[in-house]
Amino acid sequence: MNGPAWSLFFEYIANIVYALILRRVSKIVLGILVIISAGFTIHYAFTNPNGDIIGGWSIDDITQLKIGFTRLAFPFLMGIFLARAVKLKFTKHAFFTTSILLIILFAFPRLGGTSAHWQNAFYECFTLMIMFPIIILLGAGGKVVGEKANRLCKFLGDISYPIYITHFPLVYVYMAWIVNGKHTLQEPQSWILGLLTVFTSII
Numbered sequence: 395m396n397g398p399a400w401s402l403f404f405e406y407i408a409n410i411v412y413a414l415i416l417r418r419v420s421k422i423v424l425g426i427l428v429i430i431s432a433g434f435t436i437h438y439a440f441t442n443p444n445g446d447i448i449g450g451w452s453i454d455d456i457t458q459l460k461i462g463f464t465r466l467a468f469p470f471l472m473g474i475f476l477a478r479a480v481k482l483k484f485t486k487h488a489f490f491t492t493s494i495l496l497i498i499l500f501a502f503p504r505l506g507g508t509s510a511h512w513q514n515a516f517y518e519c520f521t522l523m524i525m526f527p528i529i530i531l532l533g534a535g536g537k538v539v540g541e542k543a544n545r546l547c548k549f550l551g552d553i554s555y556p557i558y559i560t561h562f563p564l565v566y567v568y569m570a571w572i573v574n575g576k577h578t579l580q581e582p583q584s585w586i587l588g589l590l591t592v593f594t595s596i597i
Contacts, residue, residue: 397562400451400458404466416474424475431467432523438464439519445511446504447518472527480531488536492529499525553596561595 416424438461439447449461485491499521506513538547568591571577577584 395563395566396559397450398559400449400462401465402559404462408466408470412470412474416471421475421479424471424478428468428471428475431471434464435468435522436515436519439515440512442515443511445506445513445515445518447522468523469526472523473530476527476531482531482535484537485532485535488532492533492536495525495529495532557595564591564595567591 419427435447439445447461447465449458449465451458453461502517504514505517538544568587571587572584579585
């Protein structure tokens with residue numbers, strides 16, 4: 395009923411491990427753990443027949459647990475490491491720069507087709523382990539100027555996680571309406587109900 399529960403399951407475990415162990419380890423140990431987790435990520439991406447790191451409840455138990463912990467380990471550990479080891483520097487035009495980088499990365503959802511899975515594995519590892527940490531640092535070094543901009547950013551920050559954990563049932567209803575009614579994006583009602591789904595999620 396709620397696909398995001400899959401990643402939330404692993405995020406809860408990560409937070410428990412952080413509270414009990416990771417917050418006490420040194421930067422050296424943390425760096426070693428980052429390198430090890432990067433190795434697991436690269437190994438999985440290149441040995442997976444599809445060349446990707448996609449998971450979810452629909453996959454068998456052992457496989458989806460392996461994917462979940464692999465996907466969790468590097469980003470979580472790297473995030474902690476960056477917070478502790480890197481001194482933030484002010485980034486000019488951080489919003490514009492990070493937006494352009496994300497648009498470029500998301501413009502290539504998959505590389506290599508069905509015959510060259512290694513290309514997609516390389517791209518996903520490069521994006522996850524190189525580009526995303528850079529984007530996080532650039533964004534964290536930006537400054538929000540003005541009261542209205544501050545209020546908008548606070549609202550978006552406050553609502554992003556609640557939307558993530560509640561929007562999927564609404565999306566399922568919309569998808570069912572599209573599929574069962576054989577509707578297309580050429581029909582105005584498809585756009586109207588799609589936008590209504592977005593606004594309902596926010597509300």
